[in-house]
Structure formats: structure tokens, C-alpha cells
Amino acid sequence: MMTLHGYWRSSASYRVRIGLALKGITVKHVAVNLRDGSQKSEAHLARNPQGFVPVLELADGTQLTQSLAILDYLDSISAYPELLPQDAVKRSKIRAASLIIAADIAPIQNLSVLKYIRAEHGQGDAAVTQWAAHWIESGFKGLETMARSYETTFLMTEVPTLFECCLIPQVYNARRFGVDMDTFPKLKAIDAACRELPAFIQSAPENQADALV
Numbered sequence: 001m002m003t004l005h006g007y008w009r010s011s012a013s014y015r016v017r018i019g020l021a022l023k024g025i026t027v028k029h030v031a032v033n034l035r036d037g038s039q040k041s042e043a044h045l046a047r048n049p050q051g052f053v054p055v056l057e058l059a060d061g062t063q064l065t066q067s068l069a070i071l072d073y074l075d076s077i078s079a080y081p082e083l084l085p086q087d088a089v090k091r092s093k094i095r096a097a098s099l100i101i102a103a104d105i106a107p108i109q110n111l112s113v114l115k116y117i118r119a120e121h122g123q124g125d126a127a128v129t130q131w132a133a134h135w136i137e138s139g140f141k142g143l144e145t146m147a148r149s150y151e152t153t154f155l156m157t158e159v160p161t162l163f164e165c166c167l168i169p170q171v172y173n174a175r176r177f178g179v180d181m182d183t184f185p186k187l188k189a190i191d192a193a194c195r196e197l198p199a200f201i202q203s204a205p206e207n208q209a210d211a212l213v
């Protein structure tokens, strides 16, 4: 069996949990407590020298990092349901929208970035929250416009894809930072549609064994 080293509130871990659940792959979950710094422990750095979760450990001990690369691996070992459609243009567009979240929005409100702003630039909770909300809103603006150009339930499809694996954790974070999701009605509707599905319910932060740690 594979092991997912993750954390309940980590959006990158949440992406992988959704991908696993959509594909019906059961893994062992091991919590890496980001609040007590366990991601920088010797044991975790041996898994991922970057000191981040998630890490997916395969049955033979191989360790995979980076949530999008892990989702790509899952799509390679378990073809259905596919996280990226076969159509080349749709594939590229869904990947691009996913990267807006994973490459452009999420990294600038990562725990270590927020800690750095607090510690090295003397910013308090209000300023840090405002920073995170600003960058999420700025990224969501473009995504909302893109999403509105399709009439599908999810971004470009009638089944969730890689994009929804990225969006739902980012909306979870947006709400934590006080972003008004009413400003982004199409993204809000996609989030609501996903939240009805068992794979997304099972993967939600509050439903993890380490929730509230």
C-alpha cells in the first residue's frame, strides 16, 4: 500500500487526497504536523529535502513530491477517471488553470512565506491575512473570467479533473483568509458541485484523522 505523508490543512496534500479518492485508491495517511515544524524534521527532510508536504511513498519506498507531479503519477497508474482529458486543447487549458492555482496563487500564501512576512518584516495577523487574501483574489479574478466562458458544471467538463483537485483546496484557503466567494460566482458554483461528491467529502480537511492538530 502507498503512504501519503500530509497535513489536514495543507492545500497541496488536499489536492492529492482528492485525486486518490476520485480514483478510488486507498493509501495509508501519515500526518506531518506543520504547526510544530515536523516538516523540517530529519525524518521528513529525508523524504523531501524541500521540507514540504505532500509526499507519496510507494510500496517499494520510492518517494514522490510535488502535488501536481503526484497527480500526474496517479493518472499514469490508474487511467480512469482521467484527471486530464485526452483532447489536447482541453488538456492544456485545464492544466493552465490548475497552474494558476498551484504555481501562481498558492506559493505566495504558503505557511513559510507567511511566517517570513511575520518574523522578518514585522507584520501582524491582519496584514498577513490581507496579503494572502489579496493574492488569492487577484488570481481568482482571471480564473473566474475563464470559468465563465464555459457552460459546464466543472471548469470545462461534466466530471471533476485536475482543476477541481486544485480549486477546492484553494477555495478552502480563500475562506480561511476571509475572501468573499460571492465575488466569484462560477468558482463558487464549481466548489459547491464538488462538495456534494463523496471523493471531495472524504478528502475535506475536517474529515482527516489529524484535523485540528
Ligand SMILES: N[C@@H](CCC(=O)N[C@@H](CS)C(=O)NCC(=O)O)C(=O)O
Residues within 6 Å of the ligand: 009, 010, 011, 012, 013, 034, 039, 051, 052, 053, 054, 065, 066, 067, 068, 102, 110, 111, 112, 113
Ligand atoms: N508546490 C508544492 C507545494 C507544497 C507546499 O507548499 N506544501 C506546504 C503545505 S500546503 C508545506 O508543506 N508547507 C510547509 C512550510 O511552509 O513550512 C506542491 O504542490 O506539492
